[in-house]
Amino acid sequence: MRTGFLVALLFAASSAGAAQAAAAPVDGAAIVRGAGRLKLDGARDWRETSTADIMTAGISVQAAPDQPLEMTLPDGVTVTLEPSALIRWMPGGKLPSETNRWTHGYHLVLEEGELEVRMPPTPKGTHAFLVSTSAGTLTDWRGQLHVRVHGDSTAAAIYQGALVVGSNGQGFPVYDGAGILMRRGINPDKSRSIPSAPQWNGAKNGELCVSPGELAPSAQLDWTAVPNATEYRIEIALDPTMVRVIQRATTTATHFAAATPINAPPAAVGGRYWVHVRAVGAVGIVGAWSPSRPIRIVRYMLPENAFVARDGVLVIPEGGAVALTNADGLEVAYENVTSAARSFAVPLYWSKLPGPIRLNEDTPMRVVHLRDPDIGAQAQLVLARRQLLADVELGPPHARWPADPIDARIEVRDPSGRIDVTREPVTVEAMLDLTPLSVQWAHTGSSWRARIAPRQIGDNRVVRVVVKDGQGSEIGRGFLELAPEGEAEAR
Numbered sequence: 001m002r003t004g005f006l007v008a009l010l011f012a013a014s015s016a017g018a019a020q021a022a023a024a025p026v027d028g029a030a031i032v033r034g035a036g037r038l039k040l041d042g043a044r045d046w047r048e049t050s051t052a053d054i055m056t057a058g059i060s061v062q063a064a065p066d067q068p069l070e071m072t073l074p075d076g077v078t079v080t081l082e083p084s085a086l087i088r089w090m091p092g093g094k095l096p097s098e099t100n101r102w103t104h105g106y107h108l109v110l111e112e113g114e115l116e117v118r119m120p121p122t123p124k125g126t127h128a129f130l131v132s133t134s135a136g137t138l139t140d141w142r143g144q145l146h147v148r149v150h151g152d153s154t155a156a157a158i159y160q161g162a163l164v165v166g167s168n169g170q171g172f173p174v175y176d177g178a179g180i181l182m183r184r185g186i187n188p189d190k191s192r193s194i195p196s197a198p199q200w201n202g203a204k205n206g207e208l209c210v211s212p213g214e215l216a217p218s219a220q221l222d223w224t225a226v227p228n229a230t231e232y233r234i235e236i237a238l239d240p241t242m243v244r245v246i247q248r249a250t251t252t253a254t255h256f257a258a259a260t261p262i263n264a265p266p267a268a269v270g271g272r273y274w275v276h277v278r279a280v281g282a283v284g285i286v287g288a289w290s291p292s293r294p295i296r297i298v299r300y301m302l303p304e305n306a307f308v309a310r311d312g313v314l315v316i317p318e319g320g321a322v323a324l325t326n327a328d329g330l331e332v333a334y335e336n337v338t339s340a341a342r343s344f345a346v347p348l349y350w351s352k353l354p355g356p357i358r359l360n361e362d363t364p365m366r367v368v369h370l371r372d373p374d375i376g377a378q379a380q381l382v383l384a385r386r387q388l389l390a391d392v393e394l395g396p397p398h399a400r401w402p403a404d405p406i407d408a409r410i411e412v413r414d415p416s417g418r419i420d421v422t423r424e425p426v427t428v429e430a431m432l433d434l435t436p437l438s439v440q441w442a443h444t445g446s447s448w449r450a451r452i453a454p455r456q457i458g459d460n461r462v463v464r465v466v467v468k469d470g471q472g473s474e475i476g477r478g479f480l481e482l483a484p485e486g487e488a489e490a491r
Contacts, residue, residue, distance in 0.1 A: 027056065027074065027092060028054040028055050028056035028057075028059075028073075028074075028089070029054070029055040029071035029072065029073050029079060029089065029106070030052055030053070030054055030055075030071060030072055030073075031049055031050070031051055031052060031053045031054075031055070031069065031070070031071050032051070032070045032071060032072050032078075033051065033069075033070050033243070034049075034063065034064065034067055034068050034069035034070050034081075035048070035049065035063070035064040035067055035069065036048075036049045036061055036062050036063040036064050036069040036081070037049060037061070037062050037064075038053065038055065038059055038060065038061045038062075039059070039060045040058060040059055040060075041058040041059070041060075046062075049061065049069065055071060055089050056089060057089055057090055057091040057092075058088075058089065059088070059089050060086065060087070060088045060089075061081070061086075061087055061088075061089070062081075062084065062085065062086045062087075063081035063082065063083050063084060063085050063113070064083060064084075065083050065084050066083055067083055067245075068080050068081055068082055068083055069081040069085075073106050073129075075104070075105070075106070075120075075127060076119075076120035076122075076127075077105075077106065077117065077118070077119055077120065077127060077129050078117070078118040079108070079115060079116070079117055079129075080115060080116045080118075081113065081114075081115050082113055082114035082115065082116070083113075083248075084112075084113055085110070085112065085113025085114055085115055086110075086111045086112045086113055087108045087109060087110050087111065087115065088108065088109045088111065089106075089107075089108050090107040090108060090109060090130075090132070091107065092104065092105060092106045092107060093105070093107070095107075095128035095129070095130055095139055096128065096139060096163060097124075097125040097126075097127075097128050097141065098124045098125050098128075098141040098142065098161055098173075098175075099124055099125035101125060103125060103126065103127065103128050104128075105127065105128035105129050105130060105139075106129055106130070107129075107130040107131075107132065108130075108131060108132070109131075109132045109133070110131055110132070110133050110147055110149045110154075111149065112149055112150070113148075113149065114146065114147065114148045114149075114286070115131070115146075115147055116144065116145070116146045116147075117129055117131065117140050117144065117145040117146075117147075118144050119140060119141070119142050119143060119144070119145075122142075124141070124142065124161075125141075127141065127142070128140065128141055129145075131145070131147050133147065133149045133154040133182070134149070134151075134152050134154070134167065134184055135149075135152055135153060135154040135166065135167050135182035135183050135184045136154065136164065136165050136166040136167045136171070136182045136188060137164075137165045138154075138156055138158070138162050138163070138164055138165075138180070139162055139163040139165075140158070140161075140162045141160070141161040141162055141163070142160045142161045143158075143159040143160025143161060143177070144157075144159040144160065144288075145157070145158055145159065145162055146159075146285075146286045148284045148285075148286060150284065152183060152184040153181070153182070153183050153283075153284075154180075154181070154182040154183075155179075155180070155181055155182075155192075155281075155283050155284035155285045155286075156179070156180040156181075156182070156285070157179055157180075157194045157285050157286050157287065157288075158174045158177055158178050158179075158180060158194075159177050159194070159288065160175075160176070160177055161173070161174055161175050161176070161177075162174050164180055164182070164188050164190070165188075166182055166185075166186065166187055166188040167182070167184045167185060168185055168186065168187065170187045170188065171188065172188070172190065174190065177194065178190050178192070178193075178194070179192030179193050179194045179281065179285040180192065180285075181283050181285070192281065192283060192285055193228070193281070193285075194281075194285055194287050194288075195226045195227075195228065195229050195278075195279035195280065195281045195285065195286075195287030196226055196227075196279070196287060196288075197226075197278065197279070197287060197288045197289060197290045197291075198223040198224060198225075198226055198232065198254075198277050198278070198279055198290050199223060199224045199290070200221075200222070200223050200224075200290065200291075200293055201222040201223055201224060202222055205293075205294070205375045205376035205377065206293055206294035206295060206296065206372070206375030206376060206377040207219055207220075207221065207293070207294070207295045207296070207377050208295075208296045208298065208370065208371065208372050208375070208377035208378060208379040209295060209296065209297045209298070209379065210298045210299075210300060210324075210370065210379045210380075210381060211297065211298075211299055211300070212299070212300060212302070212308065213299040213300060213301045213325065219257070219258040219273075219275075219295045219297060220255065220256075220257055220258075221234070221255060221256045221257075221258055221275060221277070221293075221295075222254065222255045223254055223255075223277055223290070224254065225254050226279035226287065228281055228282060229279035229280060229281060229287075230252065230280060230281065230282050231250055231251065231252050231279075231280045232250070232251055232252070232253075232254065232256075232277050232278065232279055232280070233248070233249070233250050233277065233278050233280065233286075234247075234248070234249045234250070234251070234256050234258070234275060234276075234277050235247070235248050235275065235276055235277075235289075236248075236258055236273050236274070236275045236295075237273065237274050237275070237292070238273060238274075239274065240274045240292050240294070241292075242274060242276055242289075242292055246273075256277075258273075258275065258295065271296055271297040271298055271299075271325075271326030272294055272295065272296050272297075272375075273294070273295045273297065274292045274293065274294055274295065275292065275293050275295055276289045276290050276291065276292045276293065277289070277290050278290065294375045294377075296326075296372045296375060296377060297326065298324055298325065298326050298327055298330065298370070298379075299324070299325045299326060300314075300322050300323065300324050300325075300381065301322070301323045301324075301325070302314065302316065302320075302322060303316055303317065303320035303321055303322070304317075304320075305317045305320070305386065305471055306320055306322075306386070309384070309416075309418035309419075310418070311418070312382065313365075313382045313383070313384045313416075313418060314381060314382065314383050314384070315384050315385075315386050315416065315418050315419065316359065316383060316384075316385065316386060317385075317386045317471075318385065318386070320358075320359075320386075321356035321357060321358045322356060322357040322358075322381070322383065323355075323356045323357075324353070324356070324357070327353055329372065329373070329374065330352075330353045330370055330371065330372060331350045331351060331352060331353060331370070331371050331372075331373060332350070332351060332352075332353045332354075332357075332368060332369065332370055333348035333349055333350045333351070333368075333369040333371075334366055334367070334368060334369070335348065335366065335367040335368075335369065336360070336363050336365070336366050336367075337363075337364070337365035337366060337367060337382075348369055350369075350371065353370070357381065357383065359383055359384075359385055363385075364384065364385045364387065364415075364416070365382065365383065365384045365385070365416070366382070366383045367380055367381075367382050367383075368380060368381045368382070368383060384416050384418060385416075386419070387414060387415045387416055387419075388412065388413075388414055388419055388421070388424060388469050388475050389412070389413055389414070389415065389475055389476055390410055390411070390412045390413075390426070390467035390475045390476025390477075391410070391411045391413065391476060392408070392409075392410050392465050392467060392476050392477055392478030393408070393409045393410075393478060394406055394407070394408055394409075394463065394465060394478050394479070394480040395407050395480070397480070398483070399454075399463075399480060399482055399483075400454075400482070400483055400484070401454040401455065401456070401457045401482045401483075401484065402454040402455055402456050402457070403454060404454060405451050405452060405453055405454055406451070406452040406454075406463055406480060407449075407450075407451055407452075408430070408439070408448075408449070408450045408451070408452055408465055408478075409447070409448075409449055410428060410447065410448040410449075410465070410467055410476070411446060411447055412424065412426055412446045412447075412448075412467070412475070412476075413446065421445075421446040422445045422446055424469065424470065425469070425470035426448075426467060426468070426469060426470070426475075427467070427468045427472075428441055428448055428465065428466070428467050428468075429465070429466045429467075429468070430450075430452060430463070430464070430465050431463070431464045431465075431466075432455075432457065432460045432462070432463055432464075433460040433461070433462055433464070435460065437452060437463070439452055457482055457484065460482075461481055461482050461483070462479050462480070462481050462482065463479065463480045463482060464477065464478070464479045465477065465478050465479070
């Protein structure tokens, strides 16, 4: 009995110890999302990271070249490595807090690249996180910290509060945010400013982009210039929280054409994407992101024989219609274009988009206004009727056959001025009543010239010339009534 009791007691104690060990959190950073590689101290080979991998002291981690790597710590601190950034995790321990006391925190060495630290919203003195670089250290206390290391230089944006110590031992606390520049062996410089977040231009809430279906859509993004900014970084995502990023880009301009989403997974809600932008200062101090801005991308498909003119007008044939995709929830308003000398401001009457867009039979041109009421963005398309015409002249007016030859002159024109008539395929048919005539036409630019030789006409009295476009539709005709030579002389 006693032996059985001791065995049971030892088994219970062993089970309790195992349960406590299983419940104890691993003291390291867990990978939340992204891609990269890791290596243990002393190891020769790297291996790929995966979600939920734990980064403890003595592990080096490098983010993938094309995407960031996000990690979270047991105390709620989040660390995001920018693409290609390289760090080494150090042991956690006591760190100086903002209240002049010690607090437990974690520690890494940023060897090259950029990272961002986000502290959880807690009372002062609760958290601390140490980033070491070759130029010094930064102990983040609250808010957000962005650090960039390149060689012996470190640029940091402290958004709220941190302790800065240079490699020479000189340092200072920051309580309200500052831009910091550190170089090895030199006192840290806190006179730099953090670039402000860019402000969007254009529509108040978002952008509505209408693009040809066969081409990559190009949403034009514009923002105000930030003083002392040398470049801007743009991210496009499938969600307003900017987690599922599908495109990253850098530009020195204050505008950007976002064309990558054509290769991206379908947006969660009919063609919608979100974008934000941040500024980078001259020494590499990175500013905060702007608010995310929605982009609605709608594609249009042209009917057969339609084209986009140089001025962007959609030229469509008679009876053609322009179909839209990802158009759920869009509203439409129409504005007919007249030939009046003055333009008039007309009220727009909005309604749900019923389907494909068409031209009225009596309307040669129409402005189609589109809007997404959910994001307050508008766009427009201009439709014009394809109007290829041919003027046909035949003379002399009192031609006598078989005595007088007929001079035929054809001029192809486009009333809208949007069709290159010199390149349009055109066919010309000449007939004596319904009998085809063999005619050698001289073609130059938009003009056709020919001399139709006389012949015996018999009972046929009319010479006809019919002009057709490349699709076989008639665009012009002319005719000349003939008289036999004897009848003409009698007159």
